[in-house]
Amino acid sequence: MTDKPPRYASWTAGKLPLPELAEMKRRGDKIVMLTAYDAPSGRLADAAGVDLILVGDSSGMVVHGRESTVPVTLDEILFMTQWVTRGAKRPLVIADMPFGSYETSNEQAVANAIRLVKEGGADAVKLERGGTSVARAHAIVEAGVPVMGHVGLTPQTATVLGGFKAQGRTADRAQQLIQDALELQAAGCFAIVLEAVPAAVARAATRALAVPTIGIGAGGDTDGQVLVWHDMLGYYEGHAPRFVKRYAEIGDAIVDALGRYAEEVRSGAFPEAQHTYAMPEEERAAFEGATDSQRSR
Numbered sequence: 001m002t003d004k005p006p007r008y009a010s011w012t013a014g015k016l017p018l019p020e021l022a023e024m025k026r027r028g029d030k031i032v033m034l035t036a037y038d039a040p041s042g043r044l045a046d047a048a049g050v051d052l053i054l055v056g057d058s059s060g061m062v063v064h065g066r067e068s069t070v071p072v073t074l075d076e077i078l079f080m081t082q083w084v085t086r087g088a089k090r091p092l093v094i095a096d097m098p099f100g101s102y103e104t105s106n107e108q109a110v111a112n113a114i115r116l117v118k119e120g121g122a123d124a125v126k127l128e129r130g131g132t133s134v135a136r137a138h139a140i141v142e143a144g145v146p147v148m149g150h151v152g153l154t155p156q157t158a159t160v161l162g163g164f165k166a167q168g169r170t171a172d173r174a175q176q177l178i179q180d181a182l183e184l185q186a187a188g189c190f191a192i193v194l195e196a197v198p199a200a201v202a203r204a205a206t207r208a209l210a211v212p213t214i215g216i217g218a219g220g221d222t223d224g225q226v227l228v229w230h231d232m233l234g235y236y237e238g239h240a241p242r243f244v245k246r247y248a249e250i251g252d253a254i255v256d257a258l259g260r261y262a263e264e265v266r267s268g269a270f271p272e273a274q275h276t277y278a279m280p281e282e283e284r285a286a287f288e289g290a291t292d293s294q295r296s297r
Ligand code: KIV
Pocket: 035, 054, 055, 056, 057, 058, 059, 096, 150, 193, 195, 216, 226, 228
């Protein structure tokens, strides 16, 4: 693996400064965001030149095998954020605030956001929805923690939305979605994720907002894109939404490798001499002599 990440127009050495994201929007440089959940994936995303890493509560589904993101806990996100920040140095690492960690009060939201930054090493946090989340976002920003908003399909409240469905598909719903995004921006959010919304709505939101939009299933006119690690690498067997593009088939490569390993263990082809420790000849002879005399007693 290369230790020289690719350089491009918006490249800066060291941690990507948060204000650079607004500059990237102004220049028209696309922002690249990806989820990651452990130190190796953080390191690989950094090596590939990714700008933003989201320690997403999607981990509940793609890593921990749950049916939804709802049961994910703050401690789970906290641990994964610690792992990711050990691997990723340049990208800004954003910790997702899981369901139940910010809904109750501004105080609860601030306390939990501070834990993610202080104990997890996150650079910023993300929370879902408009409405009451706007006040939470404002309180967290006031406490000194950068916040990313998330509107459109918000998986934590998918039941209320009628399932994992595209959002903002009527004129009224589209206007409400853009209103929510504007309110989150006014609350101080530095960027807004737009998930599963028609391209025309994402385009209008991107024009209306001064802060960058990061799309997932929102077409090509947002200021950046985000995908889930396991979805884009073919490392997840569950249902993949239509907006996922697979850039690799890592799952197939793993099954192939494991199958060859099993075959070689069973046939005795593994391990070979190169995988085995030797000992000095005289020590081996002394050891085998001692073992023989033990056996003949
Ligand atoms: O949890 C997650 O991975 C997310 C992305 C889909 C934006 O929220």
